[in-house]
Amino acid sequence: MQDAKKQNKMNIEKGEEGTSYDINQRCLIIRLNEELDHHNAIRIREKADKLIDRYNIKHIIFDFSGAGFMDSAGIGVIMGRYRKVIFIGGKTAVANVNSAVDRIFRLSGLYKIIEKYDTVETALSIIQQN
Amino acid sequence: MTLEFESKSQNESFARTVVAAFATQLDPTIEELADIKTAVSEAVTNSIIHGYTDTIGTITMHCIIIGNELVVEVRDMGAGIENIEKAMEPLYTTRPELERSGMGFSFMEAFMDNLEVESEIGSGTLVRMSKKIGRSQRRNEYAQEAGQKA
Numbered sequence: 001m002q003d004a005k006k007q008n009k010m011n012i013e014k015g016e017e018g019t020s021y022d023i024n025q026r027c028l029i030i031r032l033n034e035e036l037d038h039h040n041a042i043r044i045r046e047k048a049d050k051l052i053d054r055y056n057i058k059h060i061i062f063d064f065s066g067a068g069f070m071d072s073a074g075i076g077v078i079m080g081r082y083r084k085v086i087f088i089g090g091k092t093a094v095a096n097v098n099s100a101v102d103r104i105f106r107l108s109g110l111y112k113i114i115e116k117y118d119t120v121e122t123a124l125s126i127i128q129q130n
Numbered sequence: 131m132t133l134e135f136e137s138k139s140q141n142e143s144f145a146r147t148v149v150a151a152f153a154t155q156l157d158p159t160i161e162e163l164a165d166i167k168t169a170v171s172e173a174v175t176n177s178i179i180h181g182y183t184d185t186i187g188t189i190t191m192h193c194i195i196i197g198n199e200l201v202v203e204v205r206d207m208g209a210g211i212e213n214i215e216k217a218m219e220p221l222y223t224t225r226p227e228l229e230r231s232g233m234g235f236s237f238m239e240a241f242m243d244n245l246e247v248e249s250e251i252g253s254g255t256l257v258r259m260s261k262k263i264g265r266s267q268r269r270n271e272y273a274q275e276a277g278q279k280a
Binding site for chain 2: 035037038039041042045069070071072073075076077079080099100103104107108
């Protein structure tokens with residue numbers, strides 16, 4: 001982390017609607033700051049896909065610290081991004097998940113394909129080791 | 131309680147918040163509130179995406195409390211569901227291009243005690259779901275009591 005300046009680190013956008021996007025090397029961090037329902041999903045997925053293509057993103061971390069609610073639309077958003085990076089060996093992870101969101105992930109079986117970490121920092125360090 | 135609103139996606143959050151507020155009189159746990167919000171969100175989103183695909187229509191939401199049970203009805207006058215059984219299958223979706231996961235009805239079934247769907251092509255869909263509130267809280271209390279005795 002002391003080499004932060006050398007790394008390809010940038011804050012892409014403080015989303016006007018709440019969600020912001022950071023890029024750390026080839027990892028896209030999606031910091032959700034709104035409820036992840038169908039209404040918000042459309043905008044988040046468009047923005048994320050643009051960044052994934054433009055910055056050659058390999059891994060994706062969804063930070064749920066600002067998203068206390070999610071429904072099946074959120075499953076769609078995560079599955080869709082997972083499909084975009086899995087072919088190049090990328091990983092998809094979630095962090096800072098509260099108990100309500102965690103139940104949705106468990107019920108949907110999503111933890112079979114994505115990994116859960118306590119914090120974004122932990123997720124980043126483990127993902128980027130590989 | 132009856133609420134009518136337009137089938138715009140920004141009303142999804144409004145609808146689930148209203149039902150959650152209505153349900154607070156039953157003194158639900160945080161978990162139960164989350165369950166109700168998710169189920170309502172799924173039903174309302176279905177009406178918006180599938181009921182009124184290319185148009186804006188009216189969604190009517192009706193909530194009553196019977197004893198310790200919350201009953202929620204979500205009704206649209208939209209397209210209707212051709213095959214309810216198929217629509218309720220996990221992972222089945224008619225809108226994969228919208229990245230719909232096909233888990234809407236599964237979540238409604240999982241998070242509520244009871245789910246009924248009535249639909250007719252061209253006249254719309256009614257989703258009725260109910261949930262007894264406070265049960266899990268009592269179950270936890272029983273478990274704690276049992277633990278103390280043991």
